[in-house]
Amino acid sequence: MIEKNTVPTLYDWAGGKEILEKLTELFYKKVLMDDLLYPVFKNMSVDHTIHVAHFIAEVFGGPKLYSEGDEGSHYKMISHHLGKMLDESKRQRWIKLLLESCDEINMPDDPEFRSALVAYLEWGSRIAVINSGKTNNPLNETEPMPAWGWGIPGGPYISNQDS
Numbered sequence: 001m002i003e004k005n006t007v008p009t010l011y012d013w014a015g016g017k018e019i020l021e022k023l024t025e026l027f028y029k030k031v032l033m034d035d036l037l038y039p040v041f042k043n044m045s046v047d048h049t050i051h052v053a054h055f056i057a058e059v060f061g062g063p064k065l066y067s068e069g070d071e072g073s074h075y076k077m078i079s080h081h082l083g084k085m086l087d088e089s090k091r092q093r094w095i096k097l098l099l100e101s102c103d104e105i106n107m108p109d110d111p112e113f114r115s116a117l118v119a120y121l122e123w124g125s126r127i128a129v130i131n132s133g134k135t136n137n138p139l140n141e142t143e144p145m146p147a148w149g150w151g152i153p154g155g156p157y158i159s160n161q162d163s
Protein backbone atom coordinates (compact mmCIF):
# COMPACT_ATOMS: atom_id res chain seq x y z
CA MET A 1 0.00 0.00 0.00
CA ILE A 2 1.34 3.47 -0.79
CA GLU A 3 1.24 6.42 1.57
CA LYS A 4 -1.18 9.07 0.38
CA ASN A 5 1.45 11.80 0.50
CA THR A 6 4.18 9.93 -1.39
CA VAL A 7 3.43 9.55 -5.05
CA PRO A 8 5.71 7.00 -6.75
CA THR A 9 7.15 7.68 -10.18
CA LEU A 10 5.63 5.77 -13.09
CA TYR A 11 8.98 3.94 -13.20
CA ASP A 12 8.71 2.75 -9.60
CA TRP A 13 5.03 1.89 -9.89
CA ALA A 14 5.68 -0.12 -13.06
CA GLY A 15 8.25 -2.23 -11.21
CA GLY A 16 11.54 -0.55 -12.16
CA LYS A 17 14.32 -1.53 -14.55
CA GLU A 18 13.81 -5.31 -14.38
CA ILE A 19 10.16 -5.21 -15.39
CA LEU A 20 10.79 -2.78 -18.25
CA GLU A 21 13.64 -4.94 -19.58
CA LYS A 22 11.37 -7.98 -19.30
CA LEU A 23 8.66 -6.06 -21.14
CA THR A 24 10.79 -5.09 -24.14
CA GLU A 25 12.37 -8.55 -24.32
CA LEU A 26 8.94 -10.16 -24.71
CA PHE A 27 7.67 -7.34 -26.94
CA TYR A 28 10.46 -7.62 -29.51
CA LYS A 29 10.05 -11.41 -29.58
CA LYS A 30 6.47 -10.76 -30.65
CA VAL A 31 7.58 -8.05 -33.10
CA LEU A 32 9.96 -10.45 -34.85
CA MET A 33 7.15 -12.99 -35.24
CA ASP A 34 4.78 -10.38 -36.68
CA ASP A 35 4.33 -10.21 -40.47
CA LEU A 36 3.81 -6.44 -40.55
CA LEU A 37 6.60 -5.45 -38.14
CA TYR A 38 9.25 -8.06 -38.93
CA PRO A 39 10.54 -6.17 -42.02
CA VAL A 40 10.81 -2.94 -39.97
CA PHE A 41 12.85 -4.50 -37.17
CA LYS A 42 14.69 -7.38 -38.83
CA ASN A 43 17.99 -5.41 -38.84
CA MET A 44 17.65 -3.87 -35.38
CA SER A 45 20.81 -3.53 -33.34
CA VAL A 46 21.58 -6.12 -30.67
CA ASP A 47 21.12 -3.43 -28.03
CA HIS A 48 17.77 -2.19 -29.34
CA THR A 49 15.59 -4.12 -26.87
CA ILE A 50 17.46 -2.97 -23.80
CA HIS A 51 17.85 0.61 -25.08
CA VAL A 52 14.10 1.00 -25.52
CA ALA A 53 13.55 -0.32 -21.97
CA HIS A 54 16.08 2.19 -20.65
CA PHE A 55 14.58 5.04 -22.66
CA ILE A 56 11.09 4.40 -21.25
CA ALA A 57 12.55 3.95 -17.75
CA GLU A 58 14.16 7.37 -17.89
CA VAL A 59 11.07 9.07 -19.35
CA PHE A 60 9.00 7.52 -16.54
CA GLY A 61 11.10 9.15 -13.84
CA GLY A 62 13.70 6.44 -13.30
CA PRO A 63 17.50 6.78 -13.34
CA LYS A 64 19.29 8.10 -16.46
CA LEU A 65 19.74 4.63 -17.90
CA TYR A 66 19.51 5.78 -21.54
CA SER A 67 21.08 9.25 -21.60
CA GLU A 68 23.98 8.36 -19.31
CA GLY A 69 24.15 4.55 -19.14
CA ASP A 70 23.66 3.97 -22.88
CA GLU A 71 25.10 7.34 -24.01
CA GLY A 72 21.80 8.04 -25.76
CA SER A 73 19.73 11.23 -25.98
CA HIS A 74 16.35 12.32 -27.21
CA TYR A 75 18.07 13.55 -30.36
CA LYS A 76 19.73 10.16 -30.94
CA MET A 77 16.49 8.28 -30.30
CA ILE A 78 14.71 10.43 -32.90
CA SER A 79 17.58 9.81 -35.36
CA HIS A 80 16.86 6.07 -35.21
CA HIS A 81 13.37 6.67 -36.64
CA LEU A 82 14.39 8.91 -39.57
CA GLY A 83 13.58 7.45 -42.98
CA LYS A 84 11.91 4.32 -41.56
CA MET A 85 8.68 5.23 -43.40
CA LEU A 86 6.35 3.96 -40.67
CA ASP A 87 2.60 4.29 -41.08
CA GLU A 88 -0.56 4.11 -39.01
CA SER A 89 -1.06 0.36 -39.46
CA LYS A 90 2.48 -0.35 -38.22
CA ARG A 91 2.08 2.08 -35.34
CA GLN A 92 -1.18 0.44 -34.23
CA ARG A 93 0.37 -3.04 -34.41
CA TRP A 94 3.35 -1.80 -32.38
CA ILE A 95 1.01 -0.46 -29.67
CA LYS A 96 -1.13 -3.61 -29.68
CA LEU A 97 1.84 -5.94 -29.19
CA LEU A 98 3.33 -3.73 -26.49
CA LEU A 99 0.09 -3.62 -24.49
CA GLU A 100 -0.36 -7.39 -24.88
CA SER A 101 3.16 -7.80 -23.50
CA CYS A 102 2.32 -5.57 -20.51
CA ASP A 103 -0.60 -7.84 -19.66
CA GLU A 104 1.39 -11.03 -20.12
CA ILE A 105 4.06 -9.97 -17.64
CA ASN A 106 1.44 -8.67 -15.20
CA MET A 107 2.42 -5.03 -15.19
CA PRO A 108 0.18 -2.90 -12.97
CA ASP A 109 -3.24 -2.57 -14.54
CA ASP A 110 -4.82 0.08 -12.38
CA PRO A 111 -6.72 2.69 -14.40
CA GLU A 112 -4.34 5.49 -13.45
CA PHE A 113 -1.17 3.69 -14.49
CA ARG A 114 -2.60 2.32 -17.74
CA SER A 115 -4.00 5.73 -18.63
CA ALA A 116 -0.55 7.36 -18.22
CA LEU A 117 1.15 4.49 -20.06
CA VAL A 118 -1.21 4.58 -23.04
CA ALA A 119 -1.03 8.39 -23.22
CA TYR A 120 2.76 8.20 -23.42
CA LEU A 121 2.75 5.39 -25.99
CA GLU A 122 0.26 7.28 -28.17
CA TRP A 123 2.38 10.44 -27.98
CA GLY A 124 5.71 8.74 -28.57
CA SER A 125 4.56 6.42 -31.33
CA ARG A 126 2.84 9.22 -33.27
CA ILE A 127 6.03 11.28 -33.07
CA ALA A 128 8.00 8.25 -34.29
CA VAL A 129 5.71 7.98 -37.33
CA ILE A 130 6.02 11.70 -38.12
CA ASN A 131 9.82 11.57 -37.88
CA SER A 132 10.04 8.37 -39.89
CA GLY A 133 9.00 10.36 -42.96
CA LYS A 134 11.84 12.86 -42.50
CA THR A 135 15.48 12.69 -43.50
CA ASN A 136 16.79 15.41 -41.16
CA ASN A 137 16.48 15.35 -37.38
CA PRO A 138 14.14 18.19 -36.30
CA LEU A 139 15.63 18.35 -32.77
CA ASN A 140 18.71 20.09 -31.41
CA GLU A 141 21.35 17.69 -30.15
CA THR A 142 20.94 19.21 -26.68
CA GLU A 143 17.18 18.57 -26.51
CA PRO A 144 16.36 17.17 -23.04
CA MET A 145 14.85 13.73 -22.60
CA PRO A 146 11.04 13.78 -22.42
CA ALA A 147 9.50 13.28 -18.99
CA TRP A 148 6.10 11.70 -18.39
CA GLY A 149 3.96 11.71 -15.26
CA TRP A 150 0.58 10.66 -13.92
CA GLY A 151 -1.40 13.51 -15.51
CA ILE A 152 -4.69 14.59 -13.96
CA PRO A 153 -5.20 11.44 -11.78
CA GLY A 154 -2.02 12.49 -9.98
CA GLY A 155 -0.93 9.03 -8.83
CA PRO A 156 -1.83 5.34 -8.84
CA TYR A 157 -5.10 3.79 -7.79
CA ILE A 158 -5.83 3.71 -4.08
CA SER A 159 -8.95 1.75 -3.14
CA ASN A 160 -11.52 3.29 -0.77
CA GLN A 161 -10.56 0.64 1.73
CA ASP A 162 -7.15 2.28 2.09
CA SER A 163 -8.41 5.82 2.57
Ligand code: HEM
Pocket: 040, 041, 043, 044, 045, 047, 048, 051, 052, 055, 056, 072, 076, 077, 080, 081, 084, 086, 090, 091, 094, 120, 121, 122, 123, 124, 125, 128, 129
Ligand atom coordinates in the same frame (compact mmCIF):
# COMPACT_ATOMS: atom_id res chain seq x y z
C1 HEM B 1 6.82 5.61 -27.45
C2 HEM B 1 7.18 5.14 -28.63
C3 HEM B 1 8.58 4.77 -28.99
C4 HEM B 1 9.74 4.78 -28.24
C5 HEM B 1 9.93 5.21 -26.81
C6 HEM B 1 10.80 4.31 -29.11
C7 HEM B 1 12.12 4.20 -28.70
C8 HEM B 1 13.17 3.89 -29.53
C9 HEM B 1 14.56 3.95 -29.18
C10 HEM B 1 15.09 4.34 -27.80
C11 HEM B 1 15.28 3.59 -30.25
C12 HEM B 1 16.81 3.55 -30.35
C13 HEM B 1 17.33 2.24 -29.83
C14 HEM B 1 18.84 2.27 -29.73
O1 HEM B 1 19.39 3.24 -29.19
O2 HEM B 1 19.47 1.28 -30.13
C15 HEM B 1 14.35 3.29 -31.32
C16 HEM B 1 14.69 2.84 -32.58
C17 HEM B 1 13.78 2.38 -33.51
N1 HEM B 1 12.42 2.42 -33.40
FE1 HEM B 1 11.36 3.25 -31.92
N2 HEM B 1 10.30 3.99 -30.34
C18 HEM B 1 8.95 4.25 -30.31
C19 HEM B 1 8.05 4.01 -31.34
C20 HEM B 1 8.35 3.29 -32.48
C21 HEM B 1 7.37 2.77 -33.40
C22 HEM B 1 5.85 2.98 -33.27
C23 HEM B 1 8.06 2.08 -34.35
C24 HEM B 1 7.55 1.29 -35.54
C25 HEM B 1 6.30 0.90 -35.74
C26 HEM B 1 9.48 2.21 -34.04
C27 HEM B 1 10.52 1.70 -34.80
C28 HEM B 1 11.86 1.84 -34.51
C29 HEM B 1 12.93 1.37 -35.38
C30 HEM B 1 12.76 0.62 -36.70
C31 HEM B 1 14.13 1.71 -34.74
C32 HEM B 1 15.56 1.42 -35.24
C33 HEM B 1 15.94 -0.01 -34.86
C34 HEM B 1 17.37 -0.36 -35.27
O3 HEM B 1 17.62 -0.37 -36.48
O4 HEM B 1 18.21 -0.62 -34.39
N3 HEM B 1 9.61 2.92 -32.90
N4 HEM B 1 13.08 3.47 -30.86
